[in-house]
Amino acid sequence: MDARPDIATLMQGIGEAARDAAAELAFAPSEQKDAALRAAADAIWADRATLLAANAEDMAAAEAKGLGGAMLDRLKLDEGRVRGMVEGLRSIAGQPDPVGAVIAEWDRPTGLRIRRVRTPIGVIGVIFESRPNVTADAGALCLKAGNAAILRGGSESLRSSTVIHAGLVAGLRAAGLPEAAIQLVPTTDRAAVGEMLTMTRYIDVIVPRGGKSLVGRVQADARVPVFAHLEGIVHIYVDKAADLARARKVILNAKTRRTGICGAAECLLIDRAFFEAEGAPFVTDLVDAGVEVRGDDTLLALPGVVPAGPEDWGHEFLDMIIAAKLVDGVDGAIAHIRRYGSNHTDCILTEDDAAAARFFQRLDSAILMRNASTQFADGGEFGMGAEIGIATGKLHARGPVGAEQLTSFKYLVEGDGAIRG
Amino acid sequence: MDARPDIATLMQGIGEAARDAAAELAFAPSEQKDAALRAAADAIWADRATLLAANAEDMAAAEAKGLGGAMLDRLKLDEGRVRGMVEGLRSIAGQPDPVGAVIAEWDRPTGLRIRRVRTPIGVIGVIFESRPNVTADAGALCLKAGNAAILRGGSESLRSSTVIHAGLVAGLRAAGLPEAAIQLVPTTDRAAVGEMLTMTRYIDVIVPRGGKSLVGRVQADARVPVFAHLEGIVHIYVDKAADLARARKVILNAKTRRTGICGAAECLLIDRAFFEAEGAPFVTDLVDAGVEVRGDDTLLALPGVVPAGPEDWGHEFLDMIIAAKLVDGVDGAIAHIRRYGSNHTDCILTEDDAAAARFFQRLDSAILMRNASTQFADGGEFGMGAEIGIATGKLHARGPVGAEQLTSFKYLVEGDGAIRG
Known part of the structure; x- marks a missing residue:
């Protein structure tokens, strides 16, 4: 034996x-x-x-x-x-x-x-x-x-x-x-x-x-x-009707509070009209906080922003790095997230209820947020007491x-x- | 091309x-x-x-x-x-x-x-x-x-x-x-x-x-x-505290209304004490209705009952055939169903709330019934309007x-x- x-x-x-x-x-x-x-x-x-x-x-x-x-x-x-x-x-x-x-x-x-x-x-x-x-x-x-x-x-x-x-x-x-x-x-x-x-x-x-x-x-x-979830490719979209002060606070927290968790923001989408009117001081906040911002097109003009490559979209950095891009309105953000997202957590910053409703309805991420840091994607923060993990599948269990x-x-x-x- | x-x-x-x-x-x-x-x-x-x-x-x-x-x-x-x-x-x-x-x-x-x-x-x-x-x-x-x-x-x-x-x-x-x-x-x-x-x-x-x-x-x-469900091996257990008139009506319906559907009864379990006190007139009802009753031990003494073989337990007949057996109380029924059941639909006939509660708690069939025909295992009868099928898995969808x-x-x-x- x-x-x-x-x-x-x-x-x-x-x-x-x-x-x-x-x-x-x-x-x-x-x-x-x-x-x-x-x-x-x-x-x-x-x-x-x-x-x-x-x-x-x-x-x-x-x-x-x-x-x-x-x-x-x-x-x-x-x-x-x-x-x-x-x-x-x-x-x-x-x-x-x-x-x-x-x-x-x-x-x-x-x-x-x-x-x-x-x-x-x-x-x-x-x-x-x-x-x-x-x-x-x-x-x-x-x-x-x-x-x-x-x-x-x-x-x-x-x-x-x-x-x-x-x-x-x-x-x-x-x-x-x-x-x-x-x-x-x-x-x-x-x-x-x-x-x-x-x-x-x-x-x-x-x-x-x-x-x-x-x-x-x-x-x-x-x-x-x-x-399970394979990746948390978390997007934050700054809508035309975003409140700038709120946006600055939320974006900095969503990226930098802890970079290694699945709810950390990995990609910042900015409405072109918002950018033209208000600029992107939250990008400067990120750069000042030591985040490597990989931007496309116009964003490259901002101090400290480095060029984004094609592999930066849909990438989970889990680090002090974020991809950033201008999009055309909420539909542009939705199209980008559908193509590159991982159905984990995605967020819209807006004071416009119609834009938020469209974002909530047309995306099917396990967690969709409005005007809140994506770092809240967590069973404890949801009031569940504890979580065994976060799921992105569609059957039985989803989210925390x-x-x-x-x-x-x-x-x-x-x-x-x-x-x- | x-x-x-x-x-x-x-x-x-x-x-x-x-x-x-x-x-x-x-x-x-x-x-x-x-x-x-x-x-x-x-x-x-x-x-x-x-x-x-x-x-x-x-x-x-x-x-x-x-x-x-x-x-x-x-x-x-x-x-x-x-x-x-x-x-x-x-x-x-x-x-x-x-x-x-x-x-x-x-x-x-x-x-x-x-x-x-x-x-x-x-x-x-x-x-x-x-x-x-x-x-x-x-x-x-x-x-x-x-x-x-x-x-x-x-x-x-x-x-x-x-x-x-x-x-x-x-x-x-x-x-x-x-x-x-x-x-x-x-x-x-x-x-x-x-x-x-x-x-x-x-x-x-x-x-x-x-x-x-x-x-x-x-x-x-x-x-x-x-x-999906692979099989509907549906049991009906006649408890010591069953009401005989109800039991006769329910058992005949559960077996004979339609024999080819997944909610049709396939195995009858009878409490030994009930049998000793009341006999099993529902078995005679089934025989009279043309059902082949395959019984073990004592049940073989009833007119028209033929011997059950080992392959008759846990068998889905989908036909005018039923297996029948004496068991010792609700725990005997639970043990039999755990061994031979398919987690589809199982039923207890009893006027005793404690026996029903034990049956409901200790079995994990998708549908557990008390004093009702198992032919009700159906999305329409549940009030769902229609069903795409009945599932016995434990994840996401279960029952109708x-x-x-x-x-x-x-x-x-x-x-x-x-x-x-």
């Missing part, structure tokens, strides 16, 4: 345990799920010294491997970040339970009473990279919605994730829920990801959390449905995906012996 | 035309979509002689090919069926437009006002077999929800479907909507189906309408998401799929220059 089972067998065992756990979680009372989350928060906080020591080992190994600064920053934990993770667990525990909620209810002339109620989806697979706190966030959101979770983190964060996962399991155990409700894949073998992507019998949805190469691979190879969108539904139909004629 | 383009090129052209049409349909006013449906109804009714002649040709060809009686019945049109189809179009026109409806709306402390509004999904592919009226039903439901439709019917019904499709196009034209909003694949080449299943760039969802072999092939081969479930959503966010801190 082999000492180490092969990856397919390992993953099948994890899948079966997840299915069994999901069957029990489906009718677990809210109090029990919330108790598990609170106990997990306590366990992780109590054991923070172990967690920080494991994280220090992960960091040392990552530095030895020569990982970049952004990656190291995502990997790093300190007491403040652990506190944030623990508070996140408690905040998810405090939210309403989506499961069992009656979404709609109506009567039929046949005497039937029909209710549509929320149910868990089943088993969610989460594939992430270096951020160890995804273990806690994603595991907790899945549990809140009554789903079993199979978590597969990046190899560089495995020591940290293992300690966090132990805290989650301690919470499940304390609340009397199955420990397999949240499983962490215990190997860094990449074949495990390939198994997850094709385990349609065991996994209902895959959520990839990471960069474009991870998401692209998952979207291309998965036979299991995927909730919180606990509610990790549910399905069923119809409950009651009659008084009704038969069909 | 080839006279006939190859199938891949043909289907790509259809896909591109559908995408273009969908972009326009997405913001078509309700009145325009409804006008197209009403004009299509008028056109089909005015041209019914042509339709019936085309259908007679389809029928003659099908008879010459030796197709079975059930298939011929599905293929056949007469004036009454054409009237039904036309009334169906008018009824869909009369329903509320799901697109643009505000699903949820809330304010945030940041001053943001967030609305979640319904949008079309995009392009729906429908693959069906012999029923020509699916052309009208499916095309109309897709249009109602602002989606473009690509319809691929069975070869045996192509003449009939072509005439119906011409009526739909006449309606689109009369209302000023793009004719490519509803396209019928003009070839019976099976390669066209293979193209549809993998056209992820052009088709957002596939709905297969037909028998298990069609649905199974689509589910196995599709890279495009599928709304009407116009509303052929939609997606987007978030519209309005601020007053809000920036994120």
Whole structure:
């Protein structure tokens, strides 16, 4: 007998345990799920010294491997970040339970009473990279919605994730829920990801959390449905009827508050008539803030603006760079966004209700904004408490995906012996 | 230059035309979509002689090919069926437009006002077999929800479907909507189906309408998401606290009203204590009605009951046959249904609220019923006006799929220059 089972067998065992756990979680009372989350928060906080020591080992190994600064920053934990993770667990525990909620209810002339109620989806697979706190966030959101979770983190964060996962399991155990409700894949073998992507019998949805190469691979190879966005190519359109003071404030925030998140602005579209009347002081603001503005045509005349190339349109910079262009009115902006956008988040700055309505109606981004920073594209900012990610697909989940969108539904139909004629 | 383009090129052209049409349909006013449906109804009714002649040709060809009686019945049109189809179009026109409806709306402390509004999904592919009226039903439901439709019917019904499709196009034209909003694949080449299943760039969802072999092939081969059910293995459980008179009426209707539909009962589970106290007169009713009852153990003692084999559990008969079995209470029924069910529709007959609640909570069928015939598992009976099919998947659409479930959503966010801190 082999000492180490092969990856397919390992993953099948994890899948079966997840299915069994999901069957029990489906009718677990809210109090029990919330108790598990609170106990997990306590366990992780109590054991923070172990967690920080494991994280220090992960960091040392990552530095030895020569990982970049952004990656190291995502990997790093300190007491403040652990506190944030623990508070996140408690905040998810405090939210309403989506499961069992009656979404709609109506009567039929046949005497039937029909209710549509929320149910868990089943088993969610989460594939992430270096951020160890995804273990806690994603595991907790899945549990809140009554789903079993199979978590597969990046190899560089495995020591940290293992300690966090132990805290989650301690919470499940304390609340009397199955420990397999949240499983962490215990190997860094990449074949495990390939198994997850094709385990349609065991996994209902895959959520990839990471960069474009991870998401692209998952979207291309998965036979299991995927909730994800490949890119956040976020546009801001300055309409003819924009308020200049508002525009300056919003554009600077949308680009520079954090450049590495998917809601950061990547392309600025300016109405030609607005530009002719008011100029583009927000471009100067960006240049002054250290942003490389890649402009076309007329915008090149502004101080500090460098020429945009064709590859700059539809590009996600995730950096202190923005593409900028003049367009002809709201229809010009719509045409540009339809061609180059990624259906993530797009924004119009205008005081004209008709222009805003046209922008809202004719574009089909998951999130459309008016007079607000695109950096608000986030489940927490939407009031969902937490998000497992942002989806740009059109089926089931879209925009920030919180606990509610990790549910399905069923119809409950009651009659008084009704038969069909 | 080839006279006939190859199938891949043909289907790509259809896909591109559908995408273009969908972009326009997405913001078509309700009145325009409804006008197209009403004009299509008028056109089909005015041209019914042509339709019936085309259908007679389809029928003659099908008879010459030796197709079975059930298939011929599905293929056949007469004036009454054409009237039904036309009334169906008018009824869909009369329903509320799901697109643009505000699903949820809330304010945030940041001053943001967030609305979640319904949008079309995009392009729906429908693959069906012999029923020509699916052309009208499916095309109309897709249009109602602002989606473009690509319809691929069975070869045996192509003449009939072509005439119906011409009526739909006449309606689109009369209302000023793009004719490519509803396209019928003009070839019976099976390669066209293979193209549809993998056209992820052009088709957002596939709905297969037909028998298990069609649905199974689509589910196995599709890279495009599928709304479908493979089988309706419908159970009825007679609880200890069932009302006998109600049970007799409901069971007979659930099995015999129409045996070929997916909501027909296929398996009867009887609580052992109920059986010992009351016997099973509903079994005798079924036998008297000409149903072959395949019973296990004790039930074999009843007159007319024949022995059930292991393959009878979890079997969809779609015929005057039912499997029947004693179980130990509601938990025995739940265990049987979890093992053998298909998550379509399952029913409990009981006057005990606690037993019904347990059945409703612990099973995850798309439709769970209490004291009502399972033949009500139908979008029309649910009050949806029409359905494109019944889905048993857990993502997006579940149970009867009407116009509303052929939609997606987007978030519209309005601020007053809000920036994120």
